[in-house]
Amino acid sequence: MNEKVNNVVILGGGTAGWMTAALLSKALKNLNIKLVESEQIGTIGVGEATIPSLHFFNDMLGINSTNFVKKTSGSFKLGINFENWHKDGESYFHGFGSTGSGMWAAGFHEYWKRGLDLGFSKPFSHYNFEAMAGLNHKFAHQQGGLNFAYHLDASLYAKTLKQVSEENGVTRIEGMVKQVHTDSASGDITSLELADGNCVTGELFIDCSGFKGVLINETLNTPFIDWSHWLPMDSAIAVQTKLSQAPAPYTRSIAHHAGWQWRIPLQHRMGNGIVYSQQYMSDDEAKALLLSSIEGEMLTEPRKLQFKTGCRAKQWHKNCVAIGLAGGFIEPLESTAIHIIQQGIMQLIKYFPSNGINALEVDEYNHYMLNDYNDIKDFIVLHYCQTERQDSPFWHFCKNMTIPASLKSRMDLFKKTGRFVQRKNEIFGDSWLQVMIGQGLIAEQHHGLADELSETELQDFLQQIEQDIAAKVQHLPSHGEYLNSLSTR
DSSP states (O other), rough: OOSSOEEEEEEOOOHHHHHHHHHHHHHOTOOOOEEEOOSSSOOOOOOBBTTHHEEEEEEEEHHHHHHHHHHHTEEEOOOEEEESSSSTTTTEEEEOOSOOOOOSSHHHHHHHHHHHHTTTTOOOOGGGGHHHHHTTOOOOTTTOOOOOEOOOOOOHHHHHHHHHHHHTTTTEEEEEEEEEEEEETTTOOEEEEESSSSSEOOEEEEOOGGGGGGIIIIOOOOEEETTTTTTTEEEEEEEEEOOSSSOOOSEEEEEEEEEEEEEEEEEEOOEEEEEEEETTTTTHHHHHHHHHOOOOOOSSEEEEEEOOOESSSSSTTTTEEEEEGEEEEEOGGGHHHHHHHHHHHHHHTTTTTTOOHHHHHHHHHHHHHHHHHHHHHHHHHHHHHHHHOOHHHHHHHHHHHHHOHHHHHHHHHHHOOOHHHOOOOOOEEEEEEEEHHHTTTOSOOOGGGGGOOHHHHHHHHHHHHHHHHHHHTTTSSHHHHHEEETTTT
């Protein structure tokens, strides 16, 4: 397609649609952007946890952190507490930010490993500021301090983004798609015919229609890469409850015999959910387990979601780009859904086809996005395969499954040598170390540089980091107090 792109049509609202509309209209001011959505179609809107990369997106839109939390009834998130994942009854904390202090050739984990061998290293999370602040329910904005993300009300975030978009000239069109018209020669999408007879034309179409993938899937039949043989979870049930106590500054992930449960605290409610595989747990059993474990009065009826883990072989096919669930889904274990949406939008802006769609740029876009999906997929599989649990058919499968070669090589390298290398453009860095160690994958050796310190020097080094963190945590207000203070700002 060599036609210049001046008119962009976004199908679907929700988080994906309005994030796309907001940033495209902010960055590319000469575009004519129309967003088609129907109030008759609900949005998923249960994924209420994020990772720190969202700061960059909000900064580009001029949404500061304090206003963001107010507008989304949000709370702050310093990481995730994983319970029962390595062994039933054990927990570890994946905190945002770096753990300890190392050097360019030998990371902190190398010194920690030597200390572990000598018998005086504390659990790895004790050397992570975010983890210790989170576990002590402390939080405050600090210059050069805590790395954080958010828990948010997704519907309120979409409302904020809609306002930004419309201020930037985006036109919202209410309507249900009756038929998608394509060019008989090229197969490109030419227009969306709505139920009321209105026809919405454009040169570039962005599919934010959720799992259905009305454009990328139903119209263009773009192949789907299925990862359910590694991640067999295919169902979730979500329910909201009143808060029974002050919100904690972290997400809880609680493993059960056939999957896991989430607890995500906002200012005004608790988001609860259970993720499971119907191969190992029935819907009725999952619902009963979820409802037996929630705290506080129910605000909503339990809502069932069905999904398949994987992604489109091409996120950009012909003149259609899939953003969000239309492009793929990786379960919410590490809160990556909004990050993937963000990456899709930012890469689209980078390769935006102002002068016409170029196959070389499309290939680069697809290559980048597939790598991002694959890296996240490997990181999620790590949580399941690196476990000592074999107490149920589900966990027996997880512990003994054949894992992706890319993940196996990374795990083998770390176990045999203690080396960890963050790959180019990879969103997770120190997180890999925290999860590998938290799940019981301990390196067999450490870097020789860690031996340059005497035992006394090493012990002092580790104690100093721990003490510095403890002192900083002590001076932080509680998360609940800090949230209350924002109402006066």
